[in-house]
Amino acid sequence: MSATIALLGQPNSGKSTLFNALTGLRQHVGNWPGKTVEKKEGTFTHKGDTYSVADLPGSYSMSANSDEEVITRDFIASGKADVVCILADSSQLERSLFMLADYAGLSAPCFLVLNMADVAKEQGKKIDANKIEQKLGIPVMLFSATDTKSYDIFYATLERAIKEKSHINVSALEAEYQKIDGYQDIQQRISDCTIPGYTPMWLTVKILEHDKVVTAKLKNALPDEVMKHIEQQTKSSETAIAAGECKFNWIDSILSGAVTETKTKTTLGRLDRIYTHKFWGKPAVVLTVLLGLLASFIPALPIMGIGSGVDMVNGMIRSSLMETGTSAFLTGLLCDVLIQSLSYVIKMLGFVFGVTLVFGLLEEVGVMARISYVFDNTMGKLGLQGKSVMPFLVSFGCTMGGAAGARVIDNWGQKVLTIALAWAVPCGAAWAIIPMLSTVFFGAGAPLVIVALLLVMILHMWITAKIFGRKLVKTEDKCGMIMELPPYHKPKWGALMRYVFGRTKDTFFRVVKVVLLVCGIFWLLSYGGSTGENSILEKFGLAIEPVTKFFGMPWQLFLAFIASSVGKEGAVGVITALYSGGSIGTAFSEAMAGGARAANLNELLLANVTRPEALAFIFAITFNLPCVVALAATYQEIHSVKWTLKIALYYTVSALLLGCIAYHIGMLIW
């Protein structure tokens, strides 16, 4: 005797394990004719009989949603298989028996394998296969395909199914279907031979589910007026939902009394009860983020120490160079540009490392997912969809990533608004230079500045949404999302550290390039030589200073602000060049009694820039446009020159305005 078995099951039902165990090396892998779907066939012998096995492609159901499903369905309907072995995952029968429910009504004989019995047992589920068999009318077995010793029962069940040519008892299922409006009407118009291999019940259900392939086939098989009548009945989308509902009800009735489990009631964890709380959710999340930011100062401090060490070495090198009589130009180039830049870059890396570590950790353990949940409704108030929160979160790393992430939003206006708001989120480069500058100017007060920046960010986004929202988004009915929050879990430290170090390394190379280049250019422009005459840049700077002072910034900081539009790191390069290399440095050190030429830049900065000015500068560069590349990325996503420029101009103006406000508030404080 020889027989053909078809293996049918949803992905992850253990189909491949069973197929491999049955056929071993006697497999043939090819493609289904005309399709790119893999076709796996094999043979095995048992008790002298030869069986061929077709491993049908894994699919969710018997509907024609994919090539896999059409292939599966056609193969079964063709009658090539003597018996179909339907696999279900015992650990989640409610879900995985859906395939069986969808199969019911096809004419090929079948039997049911409740696979992964071991997993179900571990979960404390007791499954009575006999009871299920009685209700279904086909052989049913509890099985574990990974357990090679248990295959005798499989062979026995297989033989029984072939001998009995067993079919699923569909009366209970059909009774469910009959409750659907229009079911009986349609079913009466189809006969067993309308399309061979399919029963009228099965075909009717597929029509109700709006199955395109079945509908097309019926159009050929049935008279036009009958088909028109049928299509009238199935216009509403609810029929598909109703048909699914029937299958679920039937599955539940099959399982009831056959599966006993020690019910673990799904309750929210303690943390989730806070995060998903209607009132406390938002404060909890904001607090988490703030604490995270403060925590990122901890790993940053030792690295900052190294940066300060470089400052000291710089002073020593400078004085020894002066003693040996090296030219002032070379000394300046080496100490003011090269080493000073390096010192800043190292300090910046401290924060990049700290912030990346802390937020990578929050992400890894699953807190970020809660953040996106909590702010879902807030997004709605801004006229955005809940999923806009994802681009915002990505923008903390890189605004370009955020802009690309906005692709997930289909509506153009909402996409533009999302990107416009994402610009207000300080990016990775801002997180490098802002804490560094804050520490230089405000010392222990730096964390407070960061907190203030974050609060202003929220306000900024709110105002920006109000300004642009009216033109970009129409108020429309918004549907809530369904979210599956990931379980909290321990971070994978290896992957996390690789990410943190990788990012720190990338930032290092990028920042070094930008800072050195910008610093070098501005240093050369401002280099006054030994004549003590003002450089062209300084003359220009002094000329525009009356205007820049209005925004609370001396001309040097204003130029740094302009440079930050290209890339935020550029601002540091400008500061380094203008405050250490230019005549200010010289004038300052001459003014110092004893001519301590080796005065370090931090002291120079503190002596030349007042705290309100520093505050103005920090606010202005934080909320300036992120960088030119982000500008290009924005254009790439929204395809509108007008809106890209509009947003860019808005950010430049609002950044200066924020700087101005910060300056005046600073004047009140200090």
Added chain:
Amino acid sequence: MKMQKLLELLKDGHSRTIEMLASELNTSADDIRRQIEYLEQIGAIKQIAFPAGKSCSGCTGCEGGTGCKGCMPANAENNMGEMWEVVT
């Protein structure tokens, strides 16, 4: 009609977790999961796929299509959970 109710529920604009839906509709989380699976199959809802993490093709950590290391840690999307939106 449980699935119809589920869709109706979301029309108020509020997002919900699977557990919340389960308690509001007085059923189990597994029941909600199979409903989501089915609704997704018939195209009533769709899963939101975030391009970030795979490749944002822009940020500084990106390696031209092979994956973005800059925006988020590797496989970060696995830690962000899953989201579905109603197809309108």
